[in-house]
Amino acid sequence: MLTIDHLHAESPSWQTAYALALCSDLASEPAEAITHVVTESWAFSSCEPFAVGSLRGFVASDTSTCVVSFASALPIVSWITELELKDLRRPYGTVHKGLYHAWETARDQILGALSDRTAQRLYYTGHGVGGAVASIAIADVAWLGLPTATERGTVAAYTFGQPGVGRSDFVHYVAHEMPGDVFRVVMAGDELTHLPPTFRQAGQLLPISTSGEASAPDTETLRTSAWSPDDLTELQEMLTTPSPVYARSQLPRVVDGARIDPIAQASLEALAPGLNYNRLSGYTSVLRRLALQDVFIDGSLDVARQLRSNDTAEYAQAPFSYNEEVTPLLLRLRSADWSPPAGLVVHSQVGTFVTGEGDYSQVASLRSDPNVLSIEASRDAGPWECIDSVPFVRATDVHAPPLAETGSEATVGVIDTGVDVLHEAFLDAEGTSRILAVWDQGGVPDIHWRTPKDLYPEVFTKDYGVLYDGKLISAMVAGALDPPERLRDPGPSSDGTPTPGHGTHVASIAAGRTVGAFAGGVAPDAGIIAVIPRPSIAIDPTHPNPKSIGYSVSHVDALDFLRSAAAAPQIGGGRPIAVNVSQGMNAGAHDGLSTLEAAFDELSQQGRRPGFVIVKSAGNEGDANSHAEVEVMHGGIVEISWSSRNAFRPRDYFEFWYEEWLDLRFELVGPGGEVSAMVSAGKPVVQSDLNGNRCSLRLNQFHPDCGDHQLQLIIVPGDNPIRSGTWRLRIVGDSALARDRIVHGWVERDHSRAVQFLTGDSSASTVTIPGTAKHVITVSACAAAEPLRAPSFSSRGLTRDGRAKPDLCAPGEMVTAAASNSGDSRATVAMPGTSMAAPHVTGAIALAMSRRRKSGRSQLNSNQILSALRRTARHGLGAHHPAFGFGALDVAAFLKVAEDIQ
Numbered sequence: 001m002l003t004i005d006h007l008h009a010e011s012p013s014w015q016t017a018y019a020l021a022l023c024s025d026l027a028s029e030p031a032e033a034i035t036h037v038v039t040e041s042w043a044f045s046s047c048e049p050f051a052v053g054s055l056r057g058f059v060a061s062d063t064s065t066c067v068v069s070f071a072s073a074l075p076i077v078s079w080i081t082e083l084e085l086k087d088l089r090r091p092y093g094t095v096h097k098g099l100y101h102a103w104e105t106a107r108d109q110i111l112g113a114l115s116d117r118t119a120q121r122l123y124y125t126g127h128g129v130g131g132a133v134a135s136i137a138i139a140d141v142a143w144l145g146l147p148t149a150t151e152r153g154t155v156a157a158y159t160f161g162q163p164g165v166g167r168s169d170f171v172h173y174v175a176h177e178m179p180g181d182v183f184r185v186v187m188a189g190d191e192l193t194h195l196p197p198t199f200r201q202a203g204q205l206l207p208i209s210t211s212g213e214a215s216a217p218d219t220e221t222l223r224t225s226a227w228s229p230d231d232l233t234e235l236q237e238m239l240t241t242p243s244p245v246y247a248r249s250q251l252p253r254v255v256d257g258a259r260i261d262p263i264a265q266a267s268l269e270a271l272a273p274g275l276n277y278n279r280l281s282g283y284t285s286v287l288r289r290l291a292l293q294d295v296f297i298d299g300s301l302d303v304a305r306q307l308r309s310n311d312t313a314e315y316a317q318a319p320f321s322y323n324e325e326v327t328p329l330l331l332r333l334r335s336a337d338w339s340p341p342a343g344l345v346v347h348s349q350v351g352t353f354v355t356g357e358g359d360y361s362q363v364a365s366l367r368s369d370p371n372v373l374s375i376e377a378s379r380d381a382g383p384w385e386c387i388d389s390v391p392f393v394r395a396t397d398v399h400a401p402p403l404a405e406t407g408s409e410a411t412v413g414v415i416d417t418g419v420d421v422l423h424e425a426f427l428d429a430e431g432t433s434r435i436l437a438v439w440d441q442g443g444v445p446d447i448h449w450r451t452p453k454d455l456y457p458e459v460f461t462k463d464y465g466v467l468y469d470g471k472l473i474s475a476m477v478a479g480a481l482d483p484p485e486r487l488r489d490p491g492p493s494s495d496g497t498p499t500p501g502h503g504t505h506v507a508s509i510a511a512g513r514t515v516g517a518f519a520g521g522v523a524p525d526a527g528i529i530a531v532i533p534r535p536s537i538a539i540d541p542t543h544p545n546p547k548s549i550g551y552s553v554s555h556v557d558a559l560d561f562l563r564s565a566a567a568a569p570q571i572g573g574g575r576p577i578a579v580n581v582s583q584g585m586n587a588g589a590h591d592g593l594s595t596l597e598a599a600f601d602e603l604s605q606q607g608r609r610p611g612f613v614i615v616k617s618a619g620n621e622g623d624a625n626s627h628a629e630v631e632v633m634h635g636g637i638v639e640i641s642w643s644s645r646n647a648f649r650p651r652d653y654f655e656f657w658y659e660e661w662l663d664l665r666f667e668l669v670g671p672g673g674e675v676s677a678m679v680s681a682g683k684p685v686v687q688s689d690l691n692g693n694r695c696s697l698r699l700n701q702f703h704p705d706c707g708d709h710q711l712q713l714i715i716v717p718g719d720n721p722i723r724s725g726t727w728r729l730r731i732v733g734d735s736a737l738a739r740d741r742i743v744h745g746w747v748e749r750d751h752s753r754a755v756q757f758l759t760g761d762s763s764a765s766t767v768t769i770p771g772t773a774k775h776v777i778t779v780s781a782c783a784a785a786e787p788l789r790a791p792s793f794s795s796r797g798l799t800r801d802g803r804a805k806p807d808l809c810a811p812g813e814m815v816t817a818a819a820s821n822s823g824d825s826r827a828t829v830a831m832p833g834t835s836m837a838a839p840h841v842t843g844a845i846a847l848a849m850s851r852r853r854k855s856g857r858s859q860l861n862s863n864q865i866l867s868a869l870r871r872t873a874r875h876g877l878g879a880h881h882p883a884f885g886f887g888a889l890d891v892a893a894f895l896k897v898a899e900d901i902q
Contacts, residue, residue, distance in 0.1 A: 012156070017185055017206070018291035020067070020125040020158040021284045022707075026661065027057040027071035027130060033661055033737035034058045040735075041663075048113040052106040055133065057126070059113035068110060070126035070133045072102070092139045092178070093170025096132070096199055103133045103140065111141070124157040127280045128192065131159025135174065135182055135202045136166075142178055155180035157203065161190050161278040164199025174202040185287070189606065190277035208286045210277070210598070210606050210774075276774060281801055284707050285593045289334065289373055328357050328553040331366065332374040332595045341365035347462055347553065348560040353599040355553040374704055376552065376595055389509070389811035392784040393840050394892040395522045398847055405895065407523030410850035411436065411572050412511040412842055413562040413579035415555060416503030416835075418489035419530040420820035421473050423504060423827075425512035425521070426528060433470070433477045434511070436527045437571050439561055440486050441465040441534035441554055449484075452561065459568045462561055465534065469571065486532060489820035501820030503530065505831050506582055508818035510839035511846065516826030518818055522843025522891065526850065529565050529572060531558035533583070551585055552596050555770075559603045563612055576611030576859045578845035581776075582835040584619050584768030586626055586746040589657045591801040593706040597773035604862045607775030611849060611859035615842045617834035618780040618806040619768030619795035621749070622883075625756035627766050628745040632664060634736040639728045640745055640759045644671070646724040647754040654713040656729070656745040657800065660702060663735035664743070666711055668695055671725025678732075679711070692720030726758070744800055764882060766795040767805045775862050777845075777869065778805050779838040781812025782888055788875055790883040794834055797882040807866060808873045808885040812837030841869065844891045848898040860901060868897045 026034055031049035035058075038047035044060040044067075057070040088097040114122075126134040138157040162184045174182050182203035186193050187210065193201060276282075331354040340346050340354075344362040347355045352373075358366070366372050390396055398405050419426065419435060426435050443466030445451050452460035452467040460467075468487065475481040489501030511528050514520035533554040562579050566572035588594040592601075604612055621627065628640045644652070658664065668676040668690065676688035676695055684699040693715055700710040713729065715722055731743060744765060747755045756762075771778040781794040791813050797805040815836040819829035845865055852859060860868075869886075870876070872894045876887025 012181060012183060014287060014290035016123075017158050017183070018284065018287040020069075020123055021127070021160055021185075021280065021287050022660075023060070023067050023069040023123075024071065024125050024127040024130060024160055025280050025284060027069040027126065028073075029661060029739050030737060031058075033735075033739070036735055036737055037661055050106055050109050050113075052109065053102060055102045055106050055130075057106075057130065059110060061113075065121045065123070066114065067123045067125065068114070068134070068137065070124075070130035070137070072129035072133075074129065087167065090140070090143075090170075092143050092173045094167040095136055095170050096165050096196075099129070099132050099165055100136055100140075102129075103136050107137075107140070110137075121154040122156075123154075125159065126162075127160040127283070128163065128278060131162035131184070132165040132201075134159050135162060135184070138180060138182060139170070139174060139178055139202075142180060157182045159184045159203065160280060160283045161185075161187065161193060162201050162203070163192055163195050165202050166199060168200065171200050171202050175204070185283060187277045187283060187286070192278040208283075208290070210282060210286065210601065276803065279801070281591065281593065281706060285705065288702075288704060288707055289332075327359065327363065327377055328355070329363070329366075330355055330376045330552045330556065330595055330599070331372055332376075332598070334371050334373050338369075338371050341369070345463075347464070347557045350556065350560055350599060351602045353556065353595070353602055355556045357553075374595060388784045389815050389836075389840060390519060390522060392811055393522070393844070393889045395840075395844065395847070397892040398895055399524070403851075403895070405847050405851050407511065407526035407843065407846045407850045409575060409853040410523065410846040411527040411529055411566045411575045411577040412507070412523060412839075412846050413566070413577050414503055414507045414510070414528065414530045414839075415533060415558045415562075415579065416506050416530070416582050417501050418486055418503045418532045418820075419507045419528065420489045420501060420504045420818070421468075421476050421483050421487045422825055423508070423512075423818050423820060424515045424825045425508045425518055425818045427477070427513065427515075428525065429513075431477075433473050434525070434527050435473050436470045436529050437565055438468045438473065438487060438530045438532065439465055439558070439565075440468070440484075440532045441557070442532065443484070443486065456568065456570065459564055459571070460561065462557060502582065502831075502835065503532070504820035505815075505817045505829065506580060506835055506839045509815060509836060510578075510580055510843040512818055516824075517828045518816070518826065521817070522840055523846040523850070526843070526846045527572065527575065529562055529577070531561060533558060551583065555581065555583075556596075556599050556603070559600070559614065563603065566612075576849040576853065578613045578615060578842045578849065580839050580842040581614060581616045581770070582838065584616065584771055586621070586748050586768060587653065587655050588746075588769045588772075589655075589703070589706050589708060589710070590744070590746070590765060590767070590769060590772045590799050591706055591708075592772055592774040592799065592803065593801075594769065595705060597770045597776075598705075600770045600773045601775045604775050607863035607866070608861050610861050613777065613845050613862045613865055614775075615777045615779060615838050615845065616771040616773075617768075617838040618771050618778050619766060620793040620833050620835075621766035621768060621795045622763050622790075623792040624749070624753060624766070625758075625762040626747050626749055627760075627762050627764065628757035629742050629760040629765070630731070631741050632658070632662065632731055632733040632736045632743055633741075634733050636733050636736075638731050638733070639669075640731070640743070640757070641726055641728045642747070642755055642757045642759075643726055644722060644724050645752070645754040646721075647752040648717075648721055649750055649752050649754055650716065652713075652715040652722055652755055653748040654711075654729075654745060655748075656711040656713070656743055658709050658743040659738050659740045660708050661735075661738035662709065662733070662741065662743075664709075665732040665734060666697060666699070667730045667732075668697060668713065669728040669730055670695075671723050671727060675730075680734075689718060691723060692718050693723055694718040722754075763796050765798060765800055767797055767799065768795060771795075772799045772803075772805055774803070775866075777841060777862065777866050778807050778885075779834060779841045779889075780806040780809045780883060780885055781832075781834045781837040782809040782884065783813045784811035784815075788884060788888055791832065793832070794837075794883060797880070797885075804880040804885070806885040808841065808869055808876070808887060808889055809883075810837040810840035810889040841889055844869075844889060844894055847891065848895055851895065851899060855899075860898060864901055865898065868901065869894055872897050 045062045049058040086097040124134040124138045184203040333352040344358040449466040453463040476483040489504045511526040512521035513524040566577035665680040670690035674690040677686040679697040696714045698712045783789045814830045816830045819827035873887030
């Protein structure tokens with residue numbers, strides 16, 4: 001672990017901040033878990049947990065270091081109502097009375113634990129309310145002049161997401177008069193740090209951003225949530241008056257003592273998105289990346305204390321197997337100021353995220369590059385997540401006067417199987433194509449067809465595939481040029497017979513005009529830019545991270561392309577763009593912190609980029625049994641089981657995720673009772689042959705994305721195809737004292753659907769990645785009828801970290817829209833799936849964008865649009881439902897709110 005070694009630094013460092021963030025996280029765990037981790041894992045000589053009133057925490061000591069860590073048992077959004085919002089005069093300044101009393105109730109017990117310490121370093125730490133108490137504690141102990149404060153070497157406090165704690169006199173005392181240093185780490189966008197409005201935070205500000213940088217916009221004034229009122233006093237009133245979560249939905253306010261029901265907690269956080277940034281998991285994820293830079297907070301290099309060698313291995317990416325052939329890569333950098341090694345082909349760089357392709361030698365160079373934090377092979381995605389719907393969402397009300405809005409001043413981006421350029425649904429009233437461009441990532445450039453970079457070098461860096469611009473597409477529509485087959489969207493087929501294309505269907509729902517039997521889409525006059533993802537390529541079947549240019553790399557490249565294309569005068573005319581994404585994946589922690597999710601969020605600048613919004617279908621995993629969960633037992637054995645059908649496939653790939661405080665061992669049991677070797681922290685990689693199947697288990701502790709543990713399991717054919725029957729993962733709970741003892745498992749999907757879990761609630765937490773990203777708008781399916789009904793296939797929330805996803809629902813049950821590659825250029829077909837639901841929302845966003853552009857008003861960003869969609873959804877009443885989100889899309893109500901946002 002990083003903790004002990006990096007509490008010994010002589011100067012403030014990100015390593016120290018990260019170590020104390022882990023201490024802050026541990027403070028809210030049960031006493032038994034705290035003691036076990038502090039003394040066994042972190043090797044402190046003593047640990048004294050405390051729980052007094054609403055305050056929790058511990059005092060940990062060894063011969064050189066002592067840590068006092070605070071946490072609050074109150075939920076992050078209710079502490080204002082539970083504590084006294086009054087001033088209290090102290091000799092060191094005026095502080096928040098309720099926070100001081102929380103410290104006062106535990107002071108004697110904590111001082112008793114500190115009374116006989118000999119350590120030369122004393123740290124106070126805490127997150128949220130715990131951080132505010134820590135800042136009062138260090139000042140109070142210093143003023144009291146107790147031996148624990150006067151006979152010392154280093155005394156410091158590090159707080160994370162600290163709310164207001166005192167008045168200006170207290171802030172001045174902490175900054176200028178108090179012996180010892182107080183640092184407050186604040187995430188850009190964390191609105192809880194602004195509350196209560198009349199109180200101020202204490203300590204030196206250390207701003208960080210979700211993209212992993214040690215600098216950010218001014219977090220004292222940054223506003224991220226458009227739904228939140230214009231001034232913080234109103235935001236406080238929102239939190240202190242009965243929330244619609246409780247007042248309307250009758251959800252329980254308190255469960256298990258003082259803890260809010262997770263659905264209610266997620267609902268309130270989703271309605272005020274800035275509260276999401278206060279989650280400690282987000283802080284630790286960023287601090288972990290900063291800690292690996294070995295840089296002091298003042299910018300000087302930490303030469304004296306490098307990471308221990310075993311810690312470095314702990315954070316290395318999972319072993320990367322590759323062939324001599326070029327491999328698609330997704331990189332995460334420590335700094336955006338980076339030069340690639342010779343020979344590496346870079347497709348896109350979005351902040352600290354890079355896509356590209358490299359061979360063995362380039363991967364080796366990347367491994368030795370200190371600025372490269374992680375290297376991932378691009379992952380495979382699963383199957384595509386497949387005329388009453390438009391009136392049902394009230395889009396026809398918007399098309400008609402007085403609004404008469406049809407989206408002509410906005411663009412719809414579609415990342416899908418393609419768009420049939422000859423279908424009449426994509427023409428305008430004069431018969432001209434509204435398809436502005438199609439980038440076929442799998443196209444082969446030649447003398448006639450050019451890459452994006454070749455065609456528009458001033459706009460694009462993508463030097464692969466073929467770009468068909470508006471001129472070429474217009475020539476195809478006019479009959480002067482034959483369209484390539486891929487531009488007819490033939491769609492997938494199992495027997496060689498083309499089937500109606502998924503992308504054409506999706507694009508027409510979002511932006512198709514009325515033609516023939518098709519009643520028209522939501523934004524029938526919007527421009528359209530499409531990307532056909534590059535197809536998967538052959539991969540090493542033993543690879544622990546299945547790669548595919550068809551998702552991780554292709555989709556980041558596609559989004560970067562769409563953003564540039566929409567802004568380019570010669571393509572999109574500088575119009576805003578709403579992007580529809582229809583394909584997802586199960587591999588990942590489902591917590592918004594994976595490299596792919598973070599890259600999606602970075603493309604929208606954490607939801608703050610005006611006029612660029614990403615919409616994702618929730619997935620069709622609701623009844624696919626692709627998720628499992630089980631509660632482990634301390635000193636006991638539990639199992640996760642799944643059935644395997646007799647269907648040939650090249651691999652079964654599983655990921656299992658669990659909290660960092662758990663210490664577990666795993667073994668795989670085959671259908672015939674064969675048992676693999678045991679994988680554990682001491683033996684993190686095992687490979688076994690179970691009756692002709694090659695099985696690999698790899699335990700990645702403290703995963704660099706989120707800090708939790710990940711078990712990867714791959715089963716591939718050996719002498720025999722993957723065996724049918726029941727497989728079991730046996731889990732031994734060596735230490736399972738933590739509050740969250742759930743192990744979540746996901747199997748990556750394929751078209752055969754050969755694997756189905758038999759353990760736990762398989763429908764929960766089935767939203768596919770990147771629909772779990774924090775700033776992607778995620779849409780589940782409903783029937784186009786009252787009362788609302790969710791089809792069984794539609795994926796359900798919450799995310800693994802308890803956030804509210806999906807965001808809303810829209811019709812996705814047998815929606816009739818355009819059919820591709822037919823002799824009839826007006827053909828229609830009915831399809832089910834959340835892929836049919838998402839483009840309703842994409843089209844609605846295009847309408848709002850178009851309306852604001854026509855009126856000359858600034859474009860909204862994704863955070864603002866998401867808040868407006870959630871608050872105007874029908875039947876939601878402010879409460880989140882795992883299947884329906886915040887309710888069904890209401891285009892007319894959404895446009896009214898979106899138009900009123902300043």
